[in-house]
Amino acid sequence: MEKIRYHHCILGIALLMALTACSSNDPLEYNHAAKAAKEMGIATDNYSVLLQDMDYNEAKDQYLHKYSVVYRPKDNKDTLIQQVSKWYAVNEVYFDDHKNDMGMSILRMEDGKPNTSAAPPGFAGFVGNEQYGEWRKVENTTASADSIGNTTGKDSTATNTSHTSHRRHSFLGPGLLWFFLPRFGYMGGMFGTRHRSPSYGSWNNYNTNYKPRNSSYYGQVGQNGKYNYGTQSEFNQRANPSAKWSNKDSGFRSRVRTRVARSASVSRSSGRYGSSGSLRSRGGGFGK
Numbered sequence: 001m002e003k004i005r006y007h008h009c010i011l012g013i014a015l016l017m018a019l020t021a022c023s024s025n026d027p028l029e030y031n032h033a034a035k036a037a038k039e040m041g042i043a044t045d046n047y048s049v050l051l052q053d054m055d056y057n058e059a060k061d062q063y064l065h066k067y068s069v070v071y072r073p074k075d076n077k078d079t080l081i082q083q084v085s086k087w088y089a090v091n092e093v094y095f096d097d098h099k100n101d102m103g104m105s106i107l108r109m110e111d112g113k114p115n116t117s118a119a120p121p122g123f124a125g126f127v128g129n130e131q132y133g134e135w136r137k138v139e140n141t142t143a144s145a146d147s148i149g150n151t152t153g154k155d156s157t158a159t160n161t162s163h164t165s166h167r168r169h170s171f172l173g174p175g176l177l178w179f180f181l182p183r184f185g186y187m188g189g190m191f192g193t194r195h196r197s198p199s200y201g202s203w204n205n206y207n208t209n210y211k212p213r214n215s216s217y218y219g220q221v222g223q224n225g226k227y228n229y230g231t232q233s234e235f236n237q238r239a240n241p242s243a244k245w246s247n248k249d250s251g252f253r254s255r256v257r258t259r260v261a262r263s264a265s266v267s268r269s270s271g272r273y274g275s276s277g278s279l280r281s282r283g284g285g286f287g288k
Contacts, residue, residue, distance in 0.1 A: 028114055032090045033107040036067050040083055045112040047071035048105045050121055051098055052084060053243045056256040063095035063260060064088065070121075070190050080126075082190050096264035099257060101216070102245060103192065103236030104229055118216035120198065120229045122191035123206050127198050132187060133180040135200055176200040192239030202228065 028034035033049040053066040067085040098106055101118040108115045108124050115124065126132055177197040180187045188194040202219050210217040219228030226232050237246060245253065 028107075028116075031107065031114075031116065032065060032088060032094050033067055034114070036065075036085050036088050037069050037107075037109075040069060040085055042069055042071050042083070044071050044074050045109060046077075046125070047109050048121070048124070049107040051101050051104060051106050052240060054095065054099070054102060054245045055087070055248075056252075056260075062089045063092055065090050065095070065098075068190075078131075080184075080187055080190060091267070092260050092263040093267050096260045099260065100218075100230045100232070102231040102243065103233065103239055104218075115211070115214055117210070117214045118218070118230070119206060119211070120202070120217065120219065120235075122187065122193065123198065123203055123217075124211065126187060126191065127178050127193070128203050128207070132184045133178055135176040136179055137175060138177050138197075178203065192235060195238040196228070196235045 033051075037047060037049055048070045050068040050070065051065060052068040055064040055066075056062070057064060064087045066087050069083045069085065070080055071083075072080060098118070103121065104118045105121050105124070106116070106118050108119070110125060120127075128135075177199055178193065179197060180193065206217045209215075218230045218233075221227055222234075224234070226234070229235050231245070236243075240246065
């Protein structure tokens with residue numbers, strides 16, 4: 001009897017060791033955006049991966065992502081470099097998780113610490129950083145500035161600048177917009193702020209209430225019924241007008257959304273994938 005118990009104990013330990021070997025302590029091991037950044041040779045502890053485009057290949061039954069990686073080189077922290085990836089096949093759960101996140105940052109590495117929630121581009125580390133720009137009061141805009149608890153549902157914009165005046169503000173509060181300094185003006189192109197200047201209210205709301213909880217943030221809902229940021233937002237349409245996904249007909253996009261939601265639901269129920277499309281086992285972690 002003791003011998004049987006001994007063998008059961010040995011078998012239990014062996015099984016536990018096998019399960020431990022199949023698991024990983026790396027939360028990004030099967031994160032598609034992180035894998036893409038690694039394959040692109042991004043060797044730095046500070047970078048942001050933006051979901052630039054997405055698509056679905058019906059012939060191959062493949063869900064696809066294209067990324068834009070913005071990073072600071074280790075030897076020059078005053079400079080930002082942007083690299084656009086090739087198309088990557090991603091699993092259905094990851095595609096479903098990020099179907100509303102086009103034009104947004106879906107992975108940020110800050111001093112080696114990852115944040116995988118969706119956030120407006122540049123909101124972590126660049127917008128609000130006085131090394132790169134400043135908050136200014138914009139007079140006579142047609143849109144009201146948002147703030148925490150604002151009921152207007154609108155972020156302020158700098159699209160109507162023909163009759164505006166800009167004044168730098170030392171007081172931080174509602175009604176302020178972010179502008180990159182001239183020497184860092186190229187960052188506006190990387191993050192799309194040339195099309196929509198971030199408001200202090202939105203930036204503060206994200207950094208105070210969403211970033212600490214690793215929660216996704218899409219801004220306020222505008223008068224058009226859409227969020228300020230994300231796949232269907234006006235911001236994304238202006239910042240990336242040539243995106244494949246945005247130029248597909250609405251029927252195609254609707255079919256893909258329905259299909260991926262159904263497939264992702266089955267995969268989640270079966271336990272095939274963990275959160276954000278991470279595989280439960282080591283086999284086939286990237287791609288479909």
